[in-house]
Amino acid sequence: MKKFILQRLMYSLISLFLLSLTIFLFVRLTGDPTVLLVEPGASKDDMAMIRQQLGLDRPLYVQYATFVADMARGEFGKSFYYRTPVLELYMSRLPSSLLLAAAAMVFSLVIGIPSGILAAVKVGKFWDNAGKIFALLGLSMPQFWVGLLLILFFSVYLGWLPSSGSGTIWHVIMPAFALGWFFAAAHMRITRSSMLEVLGSEYVKLARLKGLPEKRVIVKHALKNALIPVLTLAGINLVLMVNVAVVVETVFAWPGIGRLLYEGIAFRDFPVVQTTVLLSGSMIVVVNLIVDVLYAVIDPRIRLGA
Amino acid sequence: MASRAATLTLGWTLAPFRIKGFPWIPVSILVGLALIAIFADVLAPHSAEVGSLGARFKPPAWQQGGTSQFLLGTDHLGRDVLSRLIFGARVSMVVGLLAVFVAGSIGTALGILSGYMGKWTDQVLMRITDTWLAIPALTFAIFLAAILGPSEMNIVIILSAVYWTRYARVIRGEVLSLREREFVRLAIVAGCSKWTIMKRHILPNVLNTAIVIASLQLGVVIVAEAALSFLGVGVPPPKPAWGLMLADGKKGLMAGYWWLTVTPGMCIMMMVLSANLLGDWLRVKLDPQLRQL
Numbered sequence: 001m002k003k004f005i006l007q008r009l010m011y012s013l014i015s016l017f018l019l020s021l022t023i024f025l026f027v028r029l030t031g032d033p034t035v036l037l038v039e040p041g042a043s044k045d046d047m048a049m050i051r052q053q054l055g056l057d058r059p060l061y062v063q064y065a066t067f068v069a070d071m072a073r074g075e076f077g078k079s080f081y082y083r084t085p086v087l088e089l090y091m092s093r094l095p096s097s098l099l100l101a102a103a104a105m106v107f108s109l110v111i112g113i114p115s116g117i118l119a120a121v122k123v124g125k126f127w128d129n130a131g132k133i134f135a136l137l138g139l140s141m142p143q144f145w146v147g148l149l150l151i152l153f154f155s156v157y158l159g160w161l162p163s164s165g166s167g168t169i170w171h172v173i174m175p176a177f178a179l180g181w182f183f184a185a186a187h188m189r190i191t192r193s194s195m196l197e198v199l200g201s202e203y204v205k206l207a208r209l210k211g212l213p214e215k216r217v218i219v220k221h222a223l224k225n226a227l228i229p230v231l232t233l234a235g236i237n238l239v240l241m242v243n244v245a246v247v248v249e250t251v252f253a254w255p256g257i258g259r260l261l262y263e264g265i266a267f268r269d270f271p272v273v274q275t276t277v278l279l280s281g282s283m284i285v286v287v288n289l290i291v292d293v294l295y296a297v298i299d300p301r302i303r304l305g306a
Numbered sequence: 307m308a309s310r311a312a313t314l315t316l317g318w319t320l321a322p323f324r325i326k327g328f329p330w331i332p333v334s335i336l337v338g339l340a341l342i343a344i345f346a347d348v349l350a351p352h353s354a355e356v357g358s359l360g361a362r363f364k365p366p367a368w369q370q371g372g373t374s375q376f377l378l379g380t381d382h383l384g385r386d387v388l389s390r391l392i393f394g395a396r397v398s399m400v401v402g403l404l405a406v407f408v409a410g411s412i413g414t415a416l417g418i419l420s421g422y423m424g425k426w427t428d429q430v431l432m433r434i435t436d437t438w439l440a441i442p443a444l445t446f447a448i449f450l451a452a453i454l455g456p457s458e459m460n461i462v463i464i465l466s467a468v469y470w471t472r473y474a475r476v477i478r479g480e481v482l483s484l485r486e487r488e489f490v491r492l493a494i495v496a497g498c499s500k501w502t503i504m505k506r507h508i509l510p511n512v513l514n515t516a517i518v519i520a521s522l523q524l525g526v527v528i529v530a531e532a533a534l535s536f537l538g539v540g541v542p543p544p545k546p547a548w549g550l551m552l553a554d555g556k557k558g559l560m561a562g563y564w565w566l567t568v569t570p571g572m573c574i575m576m577m578v579l580s581a582n583l584l585g586d587w588l589r590v591k592l593d594p595q596l597r598q599l
Contacts (some may be wrong), residue, residue, distance in 0.1 A: 011433070018437040026453060140579040141531045144536055145552060145571035148559060156562050162561065243442045247533050251556075261445065264538055266450050277449040281441040288440065 004296050012289040019281045023274060024067050027269025033203070043140060054094065071278070081263070089260060094242075096166060099254035100249070101241035103172045104180035109234060111184040120199065121218060138185030147178035147251035164253035167216035175252040179245055183237050191230050198226040201234040232291065239287045243280035329587045333579035334473040339577055343396040349391035349598050351377075357385030363558060366565050379565045383544075387565060390546035391482050391573055397547040398577060402456060402528045405465035409527075410520045412466060413473025414512065418504050420474065421481025432478065439471045447530055451539035461540055465527050477512045484511055512590040521585035525578035532574050548574050 034051050051057055055066060070076070076086040111134075119131040154174060155163035162171050198204060199222055207217045246258030253259070255275060264272035342349060361384040365372040368488060372379060378387040420431040450464040484490060485508075493503050509536070534540030535549030548570040555566030 002391065011436070014433050015437045015440060018434060019440065022437065023449070032474075067411065136579065136582065137575075140525065140582055141575050142549075142571065143530055144533060144576075145567075145574065148556065148567045148571065150557060150576050154566055156560060212453075240442060244444055246448065247536060250537060258464060261448060262537060265448060265537065270452065273449055273452045277441065277445055284440045284442070285437075287490055 001296065005293055008289055008292050008296075010086055012285050013021050015285045019285065020068055020071065020278065021064070023278055024064055027270075027274065028063070049289050050114075068100070072139060075274040076278075079269055081267040081269045081272075086271050089272065090257065090275060090279060093255060093257050096254060097242045097249075097258065099171060100175055100179065100245060100256055101238055103176035103236060103244075104183065104241050105238050107176050107180035108184035108187050108237075111180075112187030113191050113230060115238065116188040116230075117195055117218070117223065117226075118197035119188070119192045121243060123196070131192070134219050135185035138181040141181070142247075143178050143182060144247040144251050146181060147174065147248055150174045150178060164251075166254055171254075175245075175254050176249050178251070179241060179248045183241065186237065187234060191226065194221060194229045195226040198222045225236045232295075236291060239283055243283065267278060329583050330486055332583040332587075335580040336584065337407060339580075340399060342392055343368050343399040346392045346396050350386075350392045351478060352389040354385065354389045355544045356395040357381070357383045359384050363561075363563055365418070365563070370596035372489070378460065379563075379571055381551070382556055382567055387551075387569060391548070391569060392553055393546040394548045394551060394570065394573065395454065395577075397458065397541055397545065398528050398531065398574070400528050401461055401531045401541075402463045402524055402577075405469065405527045405531070406520050406524050408466035409469040409523070410473055410489070410516050413519075414477055414509075414516045416470070417474040417477030418512065421478040422485055422500070422504050428478070431474070433473045435474045438468075439475070443468050443526075444533060448532060448537065448539060451534055456539050456542040458541055459538055461531055461534060464534075465530055468530075469523055469527060472523065473516060476519060477515060480512050480515055481508055484508055494559070517587045518592050521581065521588050525581040528574065528578055543547035 031236050115131045119128040149162045154161040178263045246261050249256045249258035250262045261276045349567050361529045364380040366375050366379045367374050367377050376386050420428045447464050447468045532549030534552045535547045541547035549568040558566050
């Protein structure tokens with residue numbers, strides 16, 4: 001067990017190292033980073049001075065060491081536009097992103113799990129097909145288009161919901177739906193396949209042979225075990241939702257991390273872009289580590305097999 | 307690792323969209339879009355990039371105020387929406403197919419290399435793959451786009467750089483089992499070099515898998531291109547790309563100019579939907595291993 005955790009920890013550290021190296025190298029090898037790191041409109045002399053100030057005239061490995069050391073101390077640079085440390089900005093936007101992700105998650109589970117169960121219990125029937133089409137649309141419609149259609153229908157035509165911004169519960173409904181549909185489709189799909197697997201297992205057969213009513217077999221016996229993979233996926237997806245909401249947040253002017261990233265691009269605020277990408281990658285590396293370790297704790301086969 | 311996260315496959319087949327087993331409807335939509343893309347110059351009734359400001363925000367022909375001159379209406383610069391949609395098909399097709407092809411080639415090559423060479427080559431390549439998989443694809447693409455700047459060529463480079471990982475992961479796994487098979491061992495005994503074995507004996511056996519992944523990734527890549535263009539780091543204006551049209555359409559959204567938002571989105575959805583349905587069918591057809599999934 002200890003060996004397994006150490007090995008995973010090692011992998012994660014390597015991932016974080018490669019992540020920082022990737023971002024570091026991409027910025028420096030695709031052109032003059034001064035153009036990116038310096039405020040737009042700076043003069044040639046200013047650029048030369050800043051190049052020296054930022055240490056961009058030093059060898060790459062020295063630059064990388066400084067880059068990592070700064071990050072380890074939580075110094076991600078200053079935003080050109082807001083003139084505040086990027087980390088502060090990031091932290092101020094995080095709660096909004098978490099709120100949106102939580103709402104989208106609730107929506108995706110409320111839709112995904114029951115429809116997945118229904119599809120598994122009635123394979124090939126009406127509900128199965130209806131679920132398929134719902135999932136297919138969720139996977140095929142770009143999230144930002146869903147968002148725009150919602151605004152058109154519920155804000156412009158009906159006038160029921162606010163088209164952008166945040167603050168009240170009404171503001172979160174449409175972005176959560178636009179973000180959550182794709183994930184609802186994913187959750188439905190895994191609920192269905194996991195449910196089908198459990199329904200075919202020996203212990204469910206036994207429960208049926210005992211003469212238990214079908215409803216009880218499904219709710220009491222099958223569902224409990226079938227939900228484990230669904231909830232694992234949901235946990236990972238929650239982190240993913242925080243980090244992939246950029247288009248949805250842009251459409252609804254939702255003040256989260258995605259919107260911060262968009263502003264970073266729009267205002268050519270490179271420190272913001274770099275930090276957002278770095279932190280979102282790191283967040284996912286850490287969550288993957290946690291999930292791997294938790295799985296090993298629950299299931300000895302995994303830690304012994306590794 | 308990321309395979310546990312949301313994937314863009316349905317995992318079960320969709321009979322309603324097929325006639326005698328073959329997905330005719332999605333295939334004809336894709337072929338139709340390809341033809342439209344090829345013959346865009348002939349088909350488009352107006353210029354896609356130049357409009358007349360006198361004809362701004364004209365609604366579609368069947369609505370009050372619309373004219374038969376602009377069948378699907380005009381945008382905020384008075385450009386014909388239908389013509390822009392037709393030329394937009396070209397952008398989506400070219401970017402989508404090119405990106406999928408380049409990403410597929412890189413990923414397949416690295417997957418074979420990683421799986422066959424093993425040892426430290428495998429370790430290094432797979433750690434890189436895992437790391438790249440950890441960064442959310444769109445976020446990574448936006449980051450690269452912010453560095454490289456907007457152009458059609460750059461989008462192809464960016465999307466290829468972001469989406470090769472899935473091929474590498476899956477194909478590596480397949481090569482690991484192929485490596486132990488009799489015909490590969492015999493080839494080693496016969497004195498074939500490592501390169502010959504990888505090229506002549508391994509590659510043809512993983513090609514099916516690569517094609518399946520490619521068809522399922524086509525939809526993902528098209529949506530990613532649209533999202534990048536929508537955010538202003540993709541296809542630069544005034545080029546007609548569907549994602550860009552949606553970004554422009556947002557300007558008229560609150561005024562109720564629905565056609566600027568509905569039509570480009572419909573086009574994206576139709577193309578992605580068709581690609582996904584075709585991919586699902588190909589998967590069942592070409593990859594017996596995945597059939598049980």
